[in-house]
Amino acid sequence: MKTLKVIKIGGNIIDNEDALQAFLKEFFKIEELKLLVHGGGKLATKLANQMQVEVKMIDGRRITDAETLDIITMVYAGKINKHIVANLQANNCDAIGFSGADGNAIVSGKRPVKNIDYGFVGDVKQVNTKSLELLLNNNITPVFCAITHDKNGQLLNTNADTIASELAIALSKIFKTVLYYCFEKNGVLKDVNDDYSVIESITSENVQQLIDNQIISEGMLPKINNCIHAVNHNVQKVCIGKPEMLFDKNSTYTTVSK
Amino acid sequence: MKTLKVIKIGGNIIDNEDALQAFLKEFFKIEELKLLVHGGGKLATKLANQMQVEVKMIDGRRITDAETLDIITMVYAGKINKHIVANLQANNCDAIGFSGADGNAIVSGKRPVKNIDYGFVGDVKQVNTKSLELLLNNNITPVFCAITHDKNGQLLNTNADTIASELAIALSKIFKTVLYYCFEKNGVLKDVNDDYSVIESITSENVQQLIDNQIISEGMLPKINNCIHAVNHNVQKVCIGKPEMLFDKNSTYTTVSK
Structure with missing residues (x-):
């Protein structure tokens, strides 16, 4: 069984271009198979402000209405994900960007409304490893943003830590999997x-x-x-x-x- | 040799949600291997206006400065691409979104400045089919937005018609390739x-x-x-x-x- 390192990076790397470049220049040297999951950092809030879309938070958690989901999809799956993939390619690390919709990799369910309506937030229900296995076995590194889908066409905002752990769990059927949570401490x-x-x-x-x-x-x-x-x-x-x-x-x- | 249909859709489908849904509901029924390329439509200009970023055009062609490239990456690779992929999955068509950076699929060179500086616009130099061949042979449909990269970490805005033809040409070494340009006439x-x-x-x-x-x-x-x-x-x-x-x-x- 090959070893796979599932690595999650967050805002302290994403929001700091020097830190990101330094990280990627080391990341490509990892000899084992690897899969990267990135959070969103502060860019989504910055874009919301620029677009004059109100950022709604309850108890420190972002409420994802339709406009906010659009912003998150643009920033996470667009700007950040493609920036990381292009820079990995520059370091000769072959990578492909993923959301949970791509390859139907992560299916989630919209969180039911109890006291708080979090909006378009998804809780992971199922991980499909077919395309990931195919790519990893060909030394191509999947790079995940924290967006999933409900298999009915709806994208859903999902916690990046959870995405990393659910991917690591599902892929442990095929690989010897180690999970890394990188943060500021x-x-x-x-x-x-x-x-x-x-x-x-x-x-x-x-x-x-x-x-x-x-x-x-x-x-x-x-x-x-x-x-x-x-x-x-x-x-x-x-x-x-x-x-x-x-x-x-x-x-x-x-x-x-x- | 298997047949591959490379299909390019433009603004008349992208900008009209009903037309897009109708298209995708037929698209997944295509029995041959297939690859989709989508243009950007009017959403990038709409977002630029919302962000109060000036849209610069010379002779009807968009000038892609750094801010505009960010907008294009967010709209094309983020919002539109993931919307299409999620809706293909809803129709049981397994798909993975691509820019030219993903899988190092399309390497381009920044257009040299002659009379006009088009900014971050790329002319296609090389197509790498490794990951596309892998996915297509496993019945996974690549969905391309019109963004490429220079292999040095720089994303570049690239004509969607050209992306479709260059992909069709490169893939014709492996598949019997037919190219479809869908438009309003x-x-x-x-x-x-x-x-x-x-x-x-x-x-x-x-x-x-x-x-x-x-x-x-x-x-x-x-x-x-x-x-x-x-x-x-x-x-x-x-x-x-x-x-x-x-x-x-x-x-x-x-x-x-x-």
Whole structure:
């Protein structure tokens, strides 16, 4: 079984052109098969402001009405995705941009309205690996933006962390899959104000204790839940830290395992 | 050798949601392998106006400065391309969206500045069929927007008719390729005011006479040159007409052959 690295990058890389170029110049050197998932960063909000479309947030979460979905599709699947793909090609890394609609890769369901109507937001229902397997086995790197579809023609805004974990889980049937969440900190921290207080190992056994003791704080909880879900579904391990964890063997980061 | 239909649609379909849905509902029924190329229509100009970005035209041609290239990438590769792909999936046609950067499919060179600086406009230099062949042989339909790249990380705005003909030519090494240009008229007309005056057959032999007699008028000239170039480079034939030519055996259209 070949090893596949599923790597998710977020706003701290996407929003900083120098950081993005530095990342891509290391990324193409990864010898194992690889798949990249990118978040959206601040560009969608910037475009909404420029278009004078109101950005609606409830509890820090974006409400995706039809106009906002258009903006997200243009920015994530258009501007950011093609910018990354063109720059990977410049580094001789053959890549193809994906949304969940492409290759019918990720089918999601529109989130049901309970207290809050999040609008065109999708929860992942199914991952289809046919086209991804085909491309990966030919050394072509899929590059995913955080958009899925409902298989009835509707695009849906979907959490990028979830897309990365669901892809890693589905592809673990074919590849030995490791998931990397790159973000702005060195990993999960004991003390959020001390970037050197990295918890180096989290397991599905000690995680509840870390939550109960409030060492894993509220903001980190959904990410950790994604990680635990992934390792409980055949992903070998999940690594959380700065992008350097991918390239620098001496770097410190958090590993989540079963 | 399998047959491949390379089909280009333009603004008259893209800008009209009913026409697009009707087209896609017929398109998925095509039994041969197929590849779709779409133009941009009026949405890019609409977005530019909404963003208060000036649309610069010289002799009816768009000047693509950096801001305009961003808009085109967002609208063509994002909004339109993903809308088409999601709706093909809804019709059980497995499709993957492409720009020329994806799979390094189309490499172009930035047009040199002579009298006019067209900005980030690319002339096609090379077509790489590896990923397209892989997908087509697995019954996955590539859907191209009219954006290419220079292999150095720069995206470039490129004529959609040219993209369709260059793809058809390159793929004719692997497939028996037929190219279809769908537009708002029944074909090349003897009398532009009479939609029933279709010239049914144009060949590389009689085309010069039609040009000399000014039957092929200035607006049609670049399209016809693309057609002649294609049939002179192993494309079986090029059909020009309304989209109905693909689905209705009784429709009248123009066929360009060697």
